[in-house]
Amino acid sequence: MTPPLLSLRGLSKSYGQIRANQGIDLDVAERSIHAILGENGAGKSTLMKLIYGVETPDEGTVTWQGAPIRLTSPAEARRQGIGMVFQHFSLFETLTVVENIALVVPGKKRELIERVRTLGRDFGLEVDPLADVHALSVGERQRVEIIRCLMTDPKLIILDEPTSVLPPQSVEKLFETLKRLREGGVSILFISHKLEEIRAICDRATILRAGRVTGHVDPREHDAHDLARMMIGRDMPEITPAASVETGEKRLELIGLDHRPDDPFAVALKRVTLEVKAGEILGIAGISGNGQAELSAIISGETRLGREARDRIFMMGQDVGRLDAAARRRLGFAFVPEDRLGRGAVPELSLVLNGLLTAHPLGLLKQGLIDRAGAKAFAETCIRDFDVRTPGPEAEAGALSGGNLQKFIVGREIMLAPKLLFVAQPTWGVDIGAATAIRQRLIALRNAGMAILVVSEEIEELFEICDRIQVLHAGELSPSLVTRETRVEEIGRYMIGAQPAGHGTATSPAEVSA
């Protein structure tokens, strides 16, 4: 048997108290697609940073093509033939595709353009080399990253959660590219937490849990259940699709809203129409960067509409276009933003004070002064009810893991008992058990008559909890699709704009409300 391309023995890395990787052993064979499977926070990203030289290990050895090496920087890793495609892209938005590539690959501009075109043809990675990166779709940007990586002639490519940003159709295209690369003699480290994908494409899988390896398997010989057990340490929670309940009055309505933001890199919203009634959950699907941030800011009140835009956005029946975020909250609106640190919570403040930020109307102020005992009790209830793992209510928000902070913020907003709840990426970075709990909680609230709007990139999640789904693509919203009567592929078509938003086969909002 030939020696493995890359071999890790006893690799460990700690950040302060947190042991992100402990004694990791891993062998990547030549010409293989090797999966690293694990939940968020299992230590996948740290492991990749160690292999790519972004971080150096505390202990352990790395063997590359049979010889021991020390990877001290990404540049060193690239010289050895290790390339990486990042989850959050490392492209420069104001530069063109070929300029981005010229930063990494030596050569004349004309030759580089030619090579980009050739690679594009050979591996199904078509992209215009002279386009500005900020004008590209997420899928195209990923192709640029892969091309840039390929042009350094690597033996091993690390792909960090490559499918999390892609619509279903692009995932298939990516897999086709990866298979061609394997035939071309390149090995791929494929990081993911999506079991079916790994079973579809990978030859080997190494499973991580809480910083340790819990198994080396051939994913094709195990079903998703087995893999999930190795990944989360127990059986996968059952998914129960939501049965619909009777809906009540409109709590949120957007009518033909056009919005062109000041930021030239932001997405303009075009004729956005949606409504959410009491007792239903509306999901907004779509790949991020298609106007989600802009739509969220308009609904939350962070962006106020100009004087000329009247009667475009209603909450609880009132025109709120000119109202700020606080005024909208007073009407019974609550909001969980996508970025937790900075918008959802203040990292430097304790959980008690972060709770107070939006929960102060619940009698936590007395003559303008903080009711310390009351605020503490509120935070403690939230921590207990939403299973937030933290040393206590005085812990700084920034010290919590992303998933735990998300549970706290979602909990805080739910405890306000709003009439209208808007949650962006409700379970992003949250472990499977807690994610299920949050989803069930949302369904229970809907059953109790709350109107809920969810923006999510996870189609599975939307199918699980939403009564209706609308897809956001390039700032336009698709017609409303009734979840029970819609297939994933149909959503996928809207996600890539293959189905024009204006006239689809879907039921119109009017029919839905009938």
Added chain:
Amino acid sequence: MNAVDFILSGMLAAATPFLLAALGELVVERAGVLNLGVEGLMALGAVIAFIVVYHGGGHMLAFAAAGLASVLLSLVFALVALGFRANQVATGLAIGILGQGLSALFGKTYESLTVKGLPKLALPGLSDLPVIGGLFVQDVVVWLSLLLTLMIWAGFAFSKTGLVLRAVGENPKAAHAIGYPVIAVRVAAIAFGGLLAGFAGAYASVVYTPLWADGMIAGRGWIAIALVVFGTWLTGRIFLGACLFGAVSLMSLAAQATGVELPSQFLSSLPYLVTIIVLGIISANKRLLKLNGVASLGEPFER
């Protein structure tokens, strides 16, 4: 000589201190660093150059010494702002005050003394043109500054160095991830900015008005910083801005020559008023600023 001739022939020379300092600051800001110490860097360069010329060292040596002194002071800024990751605004202000203080200290015994400037070189043919002929009679530093402007424009547009600089300024984390030494690039940019600020100061004290007076830079470093924003980080617009300010700063003299009845204090304050008005207009266009602006400007880089 009428006012138009006067302004046309003097505009480029008046613009040169603005232009040199602003080009330096442009390079610094494109790399993602905000150095507000330009005024002090210019003042230091000005006094050093004056001392060298006064003691017979010649203009060449004067510019070299002024450049070196300002580079050294700008490296102090780099050490504090990048090395210790201090707040760039506060550090820049402190370095600016230090530079002005040093220039007052070194210049104490030279107050009100004068030296000889540089001869004007005429471009044959063009300098004989009617009306605009005056534009083509300039000293050698002006000609070299125009050449430098062209080189910096081409550097940003075509060279690898310019590309790396823009990349570091837009997204230092990504630049680091693909293997560029972010801090080293920024230090080099700061030193280059220091060099040009030193030259700008030297031009002011030994060529444009060859005499020493404490405080003679008179806010031109600040206007240079404003010019970078005014030009939305584009070389060509910064050049045009510098010419505009050069012309405006000649207004008070031109007005006296033509006998316009305006208080001289008002005319002398024109460049600063124009700065405020133009900055206000430019800043109202958020789209333009965002499109050409430097994303990581003023933010410290941590790996």
